[in-house]
Amino acid sequence: MHFQDELRILLSSRHSLIYIVTNEEERLENTINKMAINDYPSNVYSWDFIDGYQNNPNYNEKARSNPLHALEVIENLDFSTSKIFILKDFHIFIKDSSIVRKIKNLFRKLKNSNLHIIIIASEIQVPKLLKEIITIIEFPLPNEEEIIMELNRLFSIMSTDCGIQLDSLALAYKGMSIELIRRSVTKLIFSQKPNQEIFEIISKEKQQFIRQTDLLDFYPINSSLEDIGGLFNLKQWLKKRSNVFSKQAQSYGLPAPKGILLVGIQGTGKSLSAKAISKQWNIPLLKLDIGRIFGGIVGESESKMREMIKLSEEFAPCVLWIDEIDKAFSRVNHSGDSGTTNRVLSSFLTWLSEKQKQVFIVATANNILNLPPEMLRKGRFDEIFFLDLPNLHERSKIFQIHLIKVRPLTWKHYNIQYLSELTGSFSGAEIKQSIIEAMHNAFYEKRDFTTNDIGDVVSEFIPLAFTDSSSILSLQEWAKLGKVRQASK
Numbered sequence: 001m002h003f004q005d006e007l008r009i010l011l012s013s014r015h016s017l018i019y020i021v022t023n024e025e026e027r028l029e030n031t032i033n034k035m036a037i038n039d040y041p042s043n044v045y046s047w048d049f050i051d052g053y054q055n056n057p058n059y060n061e062k063a064r065s066n067p068l069h070a071l072e073v074i075e076n077l078d079f080s081t082s083k084i085f086i087l088k089d090f091h092i093f094i095k096d097s098s099i100v101r102k103i104k105n106l107f108r109k110l111k112n113s114n115l116h117i118i119i120i121a122s123e124i125q126v127p128k129l130l131k132e133i134i135t136i137i138e139f140p141l142p143n144e145e146e147i148i149m150e151l152n153r154l155f156s157i158m159s160t161d162c163g164i165q166l167d168s169l170a171l172a173y174k175g176m177s178i179e180l181i182r183r184s185v186t187k188l189i190f191s192q193k194p195n196q197e198i199f200e201i202i203s204k205e206k207q208q209f210i211r212q213t214d215l216l217d218f219y220p221i222n223s224s225l226e227d228i229g230g231l232f233n234l235k236q237w238l239k240k241r242s243n244v245f246s247k248q249a250q251s252y253g254l255p256a257p258k259g260i261l262l263v264g265i266q267g268t269g270k271s272l273s274a275k276a277i278s279k280q281w282n283i284p285l286l287k288l289d290i291g292r293i294f295g296g297i298v299g300e301s302e303s304k305m306r307e308m309i310k311l312s313e314e315f316a317p318c319v320l321w322i323d324e325i326d327k328a329f330s331r332v333n334h335s336g337d338s339g340t341t342n343r344v345l346s347s348f349l350t351w352l353s354e355k356q357k358q359v360f361i362v363a364t365a366n367n368i369l370n371l372p373p374e375m376l377r378k379g380r381f382d383e384i385f386f387l388d389l390p391n392l393h394e395r396s397k398i399f400q401i402h403l404i405k406v407r408p409l410t411w412k413h414y415n416i417q418y419l420s421e422l423t424g425s426f427s428g429a430e431i432k433q434s435i436i437e438a439m440h441n442a443f444y445e446k447r448d449f450t451t452n453d454i455g456d457v458v459s460e461f462i463p464l465a466f467t468d469s470s471s472i473l474s475l476q477e478w479a480k481l482g483k484v485r486q487a488s489k
């Protein structure tokens, strides 16, 4: 539902205390004022600690530096006409016991009136005593339409544009606040940079913005499906869904895919696949460090999970990569804090099954046997893929991919068939590692590296599959039970 519709419903259903969370105070105020033009003409009062009440000549500057008085002003006004009171930063004062009492008293009087108090706050800080009477909603970041309107406005003020199609520019800015967009556009217009560079700059600004939240990281996309050797079934699955987030797919009636879980042995390309998906689908990649959801004080994990969900939805369509999900959730039922972990897990799973926004989740796990069974149940992920150690043919593909990268002209001189046969039980990561190791050895001797250099490294290398064979075997056994799909053909 659009924010305006949500707020309109709350106002018309006589919700008298509404708490809106945002860092975009000015845009929210404009939105409320625009909405109020018809139903609350000239009856929006706005208060802040420094200036007191504004917008209404009879009350200008009333209740300066006095939040309690700000509430008394409301109490003493005539209740017969509709009015909206915007109280800024009130979460700071709401902790005070006299304010809490005043709000409770006021609430009883306001209940049957058409007066509404809207608290604008940058974070949720509602005392327990007020939780039942205050309705909390979030003000979302601007959507594409709003960004296009803002871009149009900015370009016409500056009588210029940067020669990029507005909708591509709006898509690039999606996930940023209007204030940041304004600053960025003004800077870019005067920079006279080529289009490609402009998009790179915007992407960097977005990275910084998202990093400040400390939960998600914006990941640069530099791998494609062509960089993955083997994993035929997984790649086919992804290729088939390449345009699934397009407008055409939506009007065709295709539901947006929820996400996939990639499980399997370390170094087999799970992370590589997450990165490649966002390139294949041409949508941004956000990485969640799930450990950050859990650290911190009691009760914080759940609100961090909510914040993460909200933030990722602002970036939709996007890929949300959750690395090593088994590490975070394997603790469920094992340790003392399982209460919190269980609650966070269940809110995550509910989101996974019910989410409407186009956030495609790619979760990766090394040890599926530790994962809670409810995560593996049908309807959670679209598919669970098992990534096994590469077979002979796949190993040869992986050698080819990595040799082409470092020796684009002479890669054919290497005996890939021989090396692939030599590297049974090696993972993709270990194959890449052997090439790099061989390069180091040859570089040290001031010559180019050869097939034999790689062969020498391989013969001394002990792959993880040898040292950790029991857990790999149990994973392979588990995968054979048919609960998961093999990522390779």
Ligand code: ADP
Pocket: 227, 228, 229, 230, 231, 265, 266, 267, 268, 269, 270, 271, 272, 273, 364, 398, 401, 427, 428, 429, 430, 432
């Ligand atoms: P995982 O996430 O499964 O532990 P990664 O995707 O991080 O493994 O693999 C590490 C690196 O190993 C990759 O960045 C890539 O260079 C190489 N690699 C692993 N698997 C493959 C593969 N199937 N094809 C090509 N390269 C691979």
